[in-house]
Amino acid sequence: MTPGKNATVAVVGAGVIGLSWARLFAEHGLTVRVADPRADLVVPDGVEVAPSVAEAVRDADFVQENGPEDLEFKKTLFAELVREAPAHALLLSSSSAIPSTAFTRGIDGSRVLIGHPFNPPHVIPLVEVVPGEQTSEESVDRAVAFYRSLGRTPVVERKEIPGFVGNRLQAALSREAAYLVEQGVVTPQDLDTVVTSSLGIRWATVGPFLGAHLGGGPGGYRHLAEHIGKSMQGLRLGTPSPDPERLIRAVEDAYGSSTYSALAEARDRKQLAVLTAVEEN
Ligand SMILES: NC(=O)c1ccc[n+]([C@@H]2O[C@H](COP(=O)([O-])OP(=O)(O)OC[C@H]3O[C@@H](n4cnc5c(N)ncnc54)[C@H](O)[C@@H]3O)[C@@H](O)[C@H]2O)c1
Structure with missing residues (x-):
């Protein structure tokens, strides 16, 4: 789906980075659903809170993942995202250092890739777009178009390396x-x-x-x-x-x-x- 006013974005993990992404997405008129188990969750204006990850991603066109920087966590979560999100949904991770190939072994990673922002993503324009070994070229193009539509500056990095550039x-x-x-x-x-x-x-x-x-x-x-x-x-x-x-x-x-x-x-x-x-x- 082409990014635009009607897109729905799920923000999974709403700490420092997730809340900033949620703010940016909402400011661009997207429907935003957040999932995070933290008890003190307060979301920006215009953002919905979903009761679970599965509910947040159920009708998402884009998922931006911002959970803990932990390989086992991301492996389990991305297996769930691939299962629960619609087949067309792009699955983007804010991971700072872990390449997506590491957490997509054994699952379909064709629509999984890194969309790594700099804190805070509602202000800083750069997003490092890093495909994994399984990521399709179409997913890379869609990620670039998505971030551009939000006024960001995506840079595609063609080789995975811990910590990216x-x-x-x-x-x-x-x-x-x-x-x-x-x-x-x-x-x-x-x-x-x-x-x-x-x-x-x-x-x-x-x-x-x-x-x-x-x-x-x-x-x-x-x-x-x-x-x-x-x-x-x-x-x-x-x-x-x-x-x-x-x-x-x-x-x-x-x-x-x-x-x-x-x-x-x-x-x-x-x-x-x-x-x-x-x-x-
Ligand atoms: N902080 C930064 O400067 C920065 C910059 C770019 C990218 N990142 C990356 O973004 C990601 C998030 O980092 P952060 O700094 O926002 O961390 P954070 O600790 O502030 O937030 C992580 C959030 O994930 C939530 N969470 C835990 N388990 C969850 C689950 N099962 N489902 C949904 N949410 C869950 C936690 O409750 C917490 O709110 C990491 O991968 C990190 O490397 C961080």
Whole structure:
């Protein structure tokens, strides 16, 4: 089914990511049914709560799964989704690191694939679309069309790798950030300021490759690689300690006095302002 105003979407798992997807789907006029066993479930305006996963997906055109990041959980859940959802329903997983081939062995995975967002998906445009070994080309095309119809920016990744692309890039930077704080080079707040005042602004407009190509001036990427690149190659990047307790306490000291909702609202406001500024220029 072509995505559109009449589509029905089931959101399975309504934690941080599921609730944000539900909000986005409802804002685009889709019928949204949520299933989650949590006792404190509160859903965004215009979203229905289903009594079970089977009921949520019964007449769904699209299912967006956002349960715990646990292989056994996803195996059991996707077996149920394949059984209970209509034959035409596309079954998308928000999984951050587990490729869909791992949880579709022994079941029909032709309409199962990863639709991995960045938090919060109602604001951040990227969705990594990652087919598994069984996923049909038609399912990939439908996933891309679905996310585009919601104003998202889908990128299809053709080879499964744990963590996909975005989280692998993030993990590389986070690892060095943890090391620098642990070594006492910089505080958590100052490290965040280094990123938000430089790399974050740069990377909101040009990716690492175009940024480097421009960094080389008229000589482009080649000049940068031969000139500054050599000094960077000599850097020995650090390995953070395996026990993160001191680091956790340092981050909690930095940000723990503000509420989650105040921090999340400020984040949404600032990110939307950056997106607006980028779109207007
Ligand atoms: N948090 C992030 O930044 C982020 C970003 C992108 C993708 N993801 C991925 O999205 C998924 C969800 O992550 P999250 O951060 O929202 O986790 P979360 O812990 O906030 O939410 C998980 C939800 O699943 C529910 N759940 C448990 N068993 C269930 C069942 N049988 N049926 C339906 N719901 C059930 C839980 O009650 C909970 O509300 C994970 O696969 C994660 O890797 C997370």
